[in-house]
Amino acid sequence: MKSFKIITGGLATILILIIVTPLFRMILAADPATLKATVTDTRVTQSIMLTLRCALWATIASALFGIPLAYALARWRFPGKTLVQGIVDLPVMIPHTAAGIALLMVYGRRFLVGKAFAHVGISFVGTETGISLAMAFVSIPFLVNAARNGFLSIDPRIEQVARTLGASPWQTFFRVTLPLTWRPILSGGIMMWARGISEFGAVIVLAYHPMTAPVLIWERFESYGLKYARPVAIILILLCLIIFAVLRGIASERED
Amino acid sequence: MLLLQNIHLKLGAFCLKDLSLHVNRGEYMVILGPTGTGKTVLLETVAGIHTVRDGKIFIHGQDVTRLPPEKRQIGIVFQDYALFPHMTVRKNITFGLGLKGKSKKKTEKAVRKIADFLDINDILDRRPGNLSGGEKQRVALARALALEPYILLLDEPLSALDHQTQDRLKYELKRIHQETGITIVHVTHDLTEAFFLADHMAVMKDGHILQQDTPSNIVKEPKSRTVARLVGIKNLIPSTMADNGRLHTRLGHIDLSDTYLKNISNSKKTYIMIPDWSIELFPDTDREAYAWKGKMKVTALNHMNETAEVVCSHASGEQITLRLSGREIRTLGSSLEIGAYMEIGIIKEGIHCIPAK
Numbered sequence: 367m368k369s370f371k372i373i374t375g376g377l378a379t380i381l382i383l384i385i386v387t388p389l390f391r392m393i394l395a396a397d398p399a400t401l402k403a404t405v406t407d408t409r410v411t412q413s414i415m416l417t418l419r420c421a422l423w424a425t426i427a428s429a430l431f432g433i434p435l436a437y438a439l440a441r442w443r444f445p446g447k448t449l450v451q452g453i454v455d456l457p458v459m460i461p462h463t464a465a466g467i468a469l470l471m472v473y474g475r476r477f478l479v480g481k482a483f484a485h486v487g488i489s490f491v492g493t494e495t496g497i498s499l500a501m502a503f504v505s506i507p508f509l510v511n512a513a514r515n516g517f518l519s520i521d522p523r524i525e526q527v528a529r530t531l532g533a534s535p536w537q538t539f540f541r542v543t544l545p546l547t548w549r550p551i552l553s554g555g556i557m558m559w560a561r562g563i564s565e566f567g568a569v570i571v572l573a574y575h576p577m578t579a580p581v582l583i584w585e586r587f588e589s590y591g592l593k594y595a596r597p598v599a600i601i602l603i604l605l606c607l608i609i610f611a612v613l614r615g616i617a618s619e620r621e622d
Numbered sequence: 623m624l625l626l627q628n629i630h631l632k633l634g635a636f637c638l639k640d641l642s643l644h645v646n647r648g649e650y651m652v653i654l655g656p657t658g659t660g661k662t663v664l665l666e667t668v669a670g671i672h673t674v675r676d677g678k679i680f681i682h683g684q685d686v687t688r689l690p691p692e693k694r695q696i697g698i699v700f701q702d703y704a705l706f707p708h709m710t711v712r713k714n715i716t717f718g719l720g721l722k723g724k725s726k727k728k729t730e731k732a733v734r735k736i737a738d739f740l741d742i743n744d745i746l747d748r749r750p751g752n753l754s755g756g757e758k759q760r761v762a763l764a765r766a767l768a769l770e771p772y773i774l775l776l777d778e779p780l781s782a783l784d785h786q787t788q789d790r791l792k793y794e795l796k797r798i799h800q801e802t803g804i805t806i807v808h809v810t811h812d813l814t815e816a817f818f819l820a821d822h823m824a825v826m827k828d829g830h831i832l833q834q835d836t837p838s839n840i841v842k843e844p845k846s847r848t849v850a851r852l853v854g855i856k857n858l859i860p861s862t863m864a865d866n867g868r869l870h871t872r873l874g875h876i877d878l879s880d881t882y883l884k885n886i887s888n889s890k891k892t893y894i895m896i897p898d899w900s901i902e903l904f905p906d907t908d909r910e911a912y913a914w915k916g917k918m919k920v921t922a923l924n925h926m927n928e929t930a931e932v933v934c935s936h937a938s939g940e941q942i943t944l945r946l947s948g949r950e951i952r953t954l955g956s957s958l959e960i961g962a963y964m965e966i967g968i969i970k971e972g973i974h975c976i977p978a979k
Contacts, residue, residue, distance in 0.1 A: 523704040526671050529691035530698045531718030531769060541717075545708050 389603060396600050404597035410582065414602055417579040418609075420494055421562030424502035425555050428509055433551065436513035437539075441522065454511070457504045465504055466571025473499060473572070496572040501562035508561055512554020516547035553617040560610060563602075623647045624773055624805065629667065629677035636663045639829045641677070645773075645807055645822070650799050652816040652837075653809040654852060655826035661809035662701075664826070665775045668807065670694050681772055697766030701778040703758045705750035711761050712746040718769045736764045739801075740794075756787040763798065776808040780815055792818050813854045825849045843974050847893050850976060856943040857896035860978065863889065869975070872938035877913045878970060889977035897972045901944045903954075905967025913970040918942065920962050925951075932958070934966060942966065 404410050438444075439451060457465060473480045473490035480490060490496035520543060528538040544551075566580040574581065579602045587595035624645040631638040638660055645651045655661050666672050668679060670691035679687045686694050706714050712733060719729045737743045740760045750758060759779060766774055779795070780788045796819060799806055810816055816823060817837050824834040825844075832852075833845045844850035850858055861871045869876040869883070869892070876894060886892060905915050918934035921941070928948040935941050944966070951958060 521702070521704060523700050523702065524706060526666070526669070526691070527698060527700065527704045527765075528706070528717070529671070530669050530694070530696055531765065532692045532721040533717075534690075534692060537721065542706060546706075 392596060393600050393603075396597060400593070401597050401600065404601060410579075410598050410601065413577050413582040413598075414579050414605065416494065416497070416576055417563050417602075418605075420497040420578065421501050421505075421559045421565075423494075424498040424505065424562045425509065425559045427498065428502045428506050428558065429551070429555060432506055432510045433513050436510045436551075437517055437543075439510070439514045440517035455507050458507050462504050462565065462567030463571060466500055466568035469500060469503055469568065469572055490572060492573050492575055494573075494576065497569050497576070497578055498562075500568035500572045501565045504565050504568050505558045505561035508557035509551075509554040512557065513547065513551045516550030516554075517543065519550070520546050549617050552613070556610060556613045556617060560606065563606060623680075623682060624668065624807065625678075625680040626668070627678045627680075629664075629679070630675045631663065631667055631672055631677075632675065633663055633672055636660045637829045638664060638667065638674075641829065641831055643824055643831055643834065645805060647682075647805055648803050650796075650806045650808065650819055650821045651824065652820035652822075653807065653824045653826050653831075654811070654813070654816045655809070656811055656852065659827050660829040661811075661826055662777050663829075665698065665777050665807065665809055668773070669696050669698050669775055695769070695772045696775060697769060697771035697773070698775040699759075699762045699766050699777065699779050701781055703750075703762040705758060705761055705765070707750050710747050710749055711742065711753070711764075714750070714761055714765050715746075715768050717765065722769070732768055736768050739767075740764050740798075754787075755783045756791060759783065759787075759791055760794075767798070767802065767804070771804070773805045773807060776806060778810050778812075779808065781810070781812070788815075795819060825852050827852065841897070844895065844976060846979070847976055850893070850895050855895055855897065857901070858893040858976070859896065859940060859942075861892050861894045861975070863892065869894065872940040873914055873916060873936050874938075875914075876968075876973075878973060878975075882975075886975045886977070889975070891978040892975040893978055895974045895976055896942065896968055898945045900969045900972030901942065902967040902969060903944075903946075903950070904965050911969050911971065912967045913973055914968045916966060917963050918966050920958065920960050920964060923958070923960055930958075934964060942968075 435450075435454070439447065439454070460468075470491070471477055473483070473496070475481070475484060475489065475491055483490065488495060490499055524546070525538050525542055528542045529535070533541065564580060565578075566584065569578055570581055570584075577585065579598065583595050583598050583602070586598060624643070626641060626643040629638050629641040635658075641664065643651075643653075643664075653661050653664065663672065667674060670686070670689060670693075674687060677687070678685055681694060681696070706717065709717065715733050715736060716729050719732055724732070733746070737746060740763060742757065742760050742764060745753060745757055745761070750761065753761065762779075776795070780791055783791065792815060795806075795808075798804070799819075808819060820837050822834065823837045823840055825832045825840060827848055833840055833849045837853075840849065841853050841855070844853060844855065847858055859871050859873065861869045861876060863883075863886070864870050869878060871894060902912075905912055916936065918936050920932055921935045922931075922933035924931040924933075930946045930951050931943060932946055933941055933943050946954070946958075
């Protein structure tokens, strides 16, 4: 028993150290004066706000389509269900620069969907919409899979009883299913948002400008070197850490 | 009244095949069958959770076959109760009333009434997670009954409970039925539960209703060997009708009345069903009521609370199981032991012959 605890605890600690050491190293190496200057740099703050905003829109828009898809995957039997599940997971597997190119070939100005949207004044290249689209494309599996697992964790009989008590399918979903699954859905949403914020490959293909934080970090690294890229990265990491800790707390808070 | 006509349904491993069932208004119908036979699927089909491939379902004369669950006015209590875990007991009960647009005053009145009726006033503000099995059961019943449904469907409602709670709730279900007069369809694999509660019984196996009648009629005259086995009859002895019109078994000749034999003369091969009460120890030598008398050896003895099940073997290898009361066990004393020989008589009256198919 004792050896089990020591080995398990030891391995877990090693993993946590692998994750936090580079981050701490980067934070500790920062020069406070440069850090202060970076915080007040409007280009940096705007870029971070743009990143958070685009990832949030990507998450909200994806939830609108992703939650019904997750419900269908959890509850319905239909031919090709495994294939659909595979398609949902696909963005995790493909290189994100390839995803960006694929998106460009559909939503680009010269391509079918891009042209159609251009008629109503929506462009995906070099815009916030394009950034959100790229973020959504690569991070949607986090939301759909979390929501699907949430729905699967609910006994379908609870929904069936609601129906026999007079609830329509909509009423059942909003009064019974959703109140029981909002935590895993929120958790998936947080993961999706987080993944969206960190996205670089797909975003840079679709929209180099306006510059999201990962693109700005890369650009500063390429143009001015590590010293200038590091403060932006530190600010982004600290900000995300605070936001995710708070959101995680809400998502995992016990009901009773 | 509930009427199911030639229902066909396939759902994964389960299917209902040409299933018909008739439940009268105010009746307590128990559907008895082994696990995995499709009993729950049948209830869910009545509730509208599954759509039938063929057949019709009528409730109070209205064809509800294509109606969704919310339009059927049916209450259902599942084996695991399926209470809404995010709501208090009160909210669970008022869920359906709220959807029907009942006023706050009417809803509160209905809650009080049903809470008094099922004695759950003390737990109205608790969440299902903090309730015992018996309390959950009552809440599930209260939630279903609050809407005054046409029919109450009970899916193995006692199986998840301990023995004491099961016993208490059996009486409770009987009281609910008697006091509300509601039509109840209850599925179970438990014989004691079924016989205790049923006005009418349907025996089900592999998606079929094999026989539907009063419990006493089913036990008296099961239509098939499967039904006999499912209602707990242990003594089924294979027999052959000889050319002289007499029944032969491995025990020897079975003496039944000519009138009875005439009725079953179409079946060459039959199973002779012997109910517990037709078997007597130490039969009276002068009486003519016996279809068979003979000596058998006790080969197994299973004590069960106040009774005992005694398995006796004939020299031919044929076995008969008899149940002895506590009084009989005490009277027999030490003579009742494995290996002892006993005189056994089978009374004609209880015997029923089932054609072998």
